Amino acid sequence: MKKYLTIFVCLLSALFFAACQKQDTSVSKTGFYFDTVIKVTLYDADAEPELESCFALADKYEKLLSATKKGSDIWNINHAKGKPVVVSKETISMLQKAIDYSELSDGAFDITIGELSSLWDFGENKDTVPSQKDINAALPTVDYHNIEISDNTVTLKNPKTQIDLGGIAKGYIADQMKAQLRSDGITEGIINLGGNVLTVGPKKSGDTYKIGIQKPFDDSGSPIASVDITDASLVSSGVYERYFEKDGKRYHHILNPKTGYPYENGLLGVTIITDSSVDADALSTTCFALGLEDGMKLIENTKGAEAVFITEDFTLHKSSGIGSEIPFHEN
Template identity: 40%
Template sequence: MIFSSKNKKFKIIAISIVLAITLSACSKKVTKPVEPISSTEFLMGTVCTIKIYDKSSTKVLDSAFKRIREIEDKMSINKEASEVIDINNAAGEKPIKISDGTVEVLKEGLKFAGLTGGKMDITVGPLVKLWGIGTDAARVPSKGEIQEKKALINYKNLILDEKNKTAFLKNKGMIIDLGAIAKGYTADEVSKVLKDNGVEHAIINLGGNVFAMGKNITGTPWKIGIQDPFTQRGDIIGMIQVENKSIVTSGIYERYFEKDGKKYHHILSTSTGYPCDNSIAGVSIVSEKSIDGDALSTSVFSLGLEDGMKFINTMPGVEGIFITKDKQVYTTTGLKDKFKITNAEFTLKN
């Protein structure tokens, strides 16, 4: 993920999870579709949209977007200054004092790095910067460059002192990149802001990190469309019904560039130093906390279909939808009756 310092409103565009909200179901309390209050801004390098279906004021939306900007200001590595930039600049030299939020995200990042054996490693920054995927500087690095940057990636060399609220990278040249986890944390924080302001029914969409608060205003589950990983037009392959859940998708369609007829996507393998190359085209994680889904969507993409399915099936309260390059769809056990294919080009295998 590449955070951006831009802060301006955009029209709704196609995003990596397509929201399909059905509000026409029968209800004694609701006789017609409810028009939400909504706002969209470009933050954290993506289009962020919040829709509130309760009676509420725009001040609540303002508070929610203020929280997003606060997190971006602390955790981005693509602004002029941030706490994470300070940690990176002091790599190999000294610990840096950080805020509670940054402590929490680094702690979670280290936890998932340990759980996945480094498949999801928040010190992947040297590789991310080297490839530059999603920027005008995107290129295919030499094998020598890749090996040099790979040597800097090791989450065990990030020392987090929770008591004193400091973080220290042991080796000069190391770079923390929170792109695989920060949006999830942000979605969770935005949901807290909304709840604190009495909101019960809302959709938070941070460029594909979707958090469905409560139920649909009609009292039925939200219906969320899962993005077709082979298009960028907002097409979907199926629908999932959820309430109070996060849905996070990672896929080969999100950011990539082409060189000599080959596509290079942004999900990098910490083992090879190249974009992950396996049978998966897209993966969606359904969880109670968006920070979990964000970290796991990257992790299981790197693990591949079989190992990824096994891994998610060991995680309490977490489910997954895996789409392969041959348009086969696999789901973990808990989604058997909650996910339906709507696109005839895809086949549900389990």
């Protein structure tokens, strides 16, 4: 039996904002960027101009960092057939940040997975497993060492290598939106880029933002737990976000760069909480790829980062700061 979670359902079910809904005045806007639904809510009735500025940034960064947007920096790199491409300073910064996480994870997180991930389609009514022949052909293109950066020029040493920033770009963009809002004097709000959530400041009321952690495979959107955060980001990666079932086997979108197939490590999901959304974004994928033991070790050795891992038996495994430094409520 097929079962899919659309982007919109995933966005609605990933998080809930019960405490936030108590705000009396707010402005919000929803749009579609980076192949996902995004929503920004600001708790200031006069903040329409600042809200529009956020979506101007969304448009700007999609035109820089999207692998599917013709003419973007990443699209140009991927279609240069190994020739050098001059890109923006921000694209260079984004690529260097991603490479740092590739180094940290020994390639478990790798943004050159584009050629491989293009073989898989997790959209509605798609349930085709790529052939082993096609996977074998794509695997050699996946190696972050193929990215060569010199000043503001990027060259792919393997012309068939394809960059995909899907595992880190939304976090970077959320951070840029928050920085812009701060500079504009906005002190309260929520940035939600397809489930990548970043809260802006403490509330004037003194309340925290209560954010739910999605219960895997629960289409009703019920949370399995929630945390109380202030001026922080929460990002989750899980097998329940995009997947299909074929011949009794579930295939999800978090691919192992070494095998070409989805990771099978006993995890259903990983939620990361940090001050930086770009770090939360990259760490959620990295920790999922590393598995429970190594992923938890990484979190415990990363200053300012906390995590909740969900294993296949729906057991919650919390890092040391969850429940102490960060209030935690299990449902």
